[in-house]
Amino acid sequence: VQHYILVVQATDGGIPALSSTVTVYCNVVDLNDNAPIFEAGPHAADIVENTTIGTSILSVTAQDLDSGDNGRVIYAVAGGDENGDFGVAPNGTLFTRKLLDREQKPLYNLILSATDSPLPPALPLSSTVQVTVVLLDVNDMSPEFISPTKISIIENAPSNTVVMAIKAVDRDEGRNGYVEYSLEDTTLPFTVGPVDGLLRVSGSLDRELRSNYTLEVTAKDRGEPPRSSSITVTVTVLDENDNSPVFDxxxxxxxxxxxxxxxxxxxxxxxxxxxxxxxxxxxxxxxxxxxx
Ligand SMILES: [Ca+2]
Ligand SMILES: [Ca+2]
Ligand SMILES: [Ca+2]
Ligand SMILES: [Ca+2]
Structure with a gap:
């Protein structure tokens, strides 16, 4: 209530009693004695990484029982956003200000504040609320090989001998980061384990016939669509009976x-x-x- 209209009547004790009235207009001046209060949480949202800048994530509302500037609420991100990735619109809508990368930071615990705006010298009052933003993975990383690209194997090594372990890492999550290996040329005497990446001998290696092989190995994730990358591994076949000293x-x-x-x-x-x-x-x- 901001305005009261009071009618005051004064009556004397005479007989007959005489009276008169006066109208009193009463304005109650608001004091800033209420802080903005957020509606009850939890406040959480999932968004995909790399989403367009300016994407709305969720809205928060804080009520301030005061009137005028004393009840005018301004929202801000008050914590948990060291890189300035988020902003809050005047209506309380949280939005992205940058492209977000799940591989860099998969989860944000933001503190949003609501502050009223009384005229000085009155002091503003504020309250905060926690908002959790979880980034959902997009298949935006390709497998990266971390194994060597040169290896040697003794000739006449029996079939199934492990030549080396090929390894590629994919920083995405779940299927987007699940890597499978394959060889480009399946006619060569080598196989690669699709899951473990073990490169094995699968035929006879005769140095006198062929002393080295160039294998193109592909690592592909299971994203939709999948991403892949390839490396070239050189396998040198060593002579089993060569005992002559090697000069260097x-x-x-x-x-x-x-x-x-x-x-x-x-x-x-x-x-x-x-x-x-x-x-x-x-x-x-x-x-x-x-x-x-
Ligand atoms: Ca207030
Ligand atoms: Ca990413
Ligand atoms: Ca990703
Ligand atoms: Ca991937």
């Missing part, structure tokens, strides 16, 4: 004086010392048979 580097060079004596040390290759076997003359230096 493959080539060595040394300079020998023309008048070096037979038996002079030329250079050392690992544990092997190369000695001069014949005398050297300048015009024969390009041949190799002087050394043993």
């Amino acid at each position: 580097p493959r080539q060595y060079s040394a300079t020998v004086a023309e008048n070096a004596s037979i038996g002079a040390s030329v250079l050392q290759v690992g544990a092997l010392i190369v000695l001069l076997a014949f005398s050297v003359s300048w015009n024969c230096l390009e041949q190799n048979q002087f050394f043993n």
Whole structure:
């Protein structure tokens, strides 16, 4: 009630009694003594990630029993939104201000405030409410390979021998992040486990016939639509009976004086010392048979 109209009557004690009336207009000035109060919760909503900027999520309402500016409510996001991902419209509708990424942050616990707007020097009063926003996954991540792309296997390895474990990770959730593996060329003597990614030998490997294989491996998720990515794995077939030492580097060079004596040390290759076997003359230096 803001206005009272009172009719006041004064009557004397005489006989007959005389009286008169006066009308009193009474305005009650509002004090800001009520804070805005939110309707009871819980307040929660699910939205898909990557939703358009400005998408409405839910609405909150706070009632303020005061009148005028004392009851005029302004809404704001007061907590839980460090990156400024959300805003609240004057009517209390929560909306997105940015593209939201479930892989970065799947859930927000927001604090919304409602504050009234009394004229100074009166102080505003406010209250808060918690709003939970859960992001639903969209298949926006492709599988990413984390396994090596080069591997070797001994020739004659029996069928079913595990060559390596191929691994790809997909940061999406559920089916969107469930990865299955396959080989592009199924005629090669290898298979890959669709679920475990184990690359196995499935035929004979003969280094003399073929010393390396290039396998294109695809990892595909089960999203709708699915996303996939591929890598190339090089498999080198090693010679089973090759016991000869491997020099590193493959080539060595040394300079020998023309008048070096037979038996002079030329250079050392690992544990092997190369000695001069014949005398050297300048015009024969390009041949190799002087050394043993
Ligand atoms: Ca108020
Ligand atoms: Ca995402
Ligand atoms: Ca996603
Ligand atoms: Ca995915």
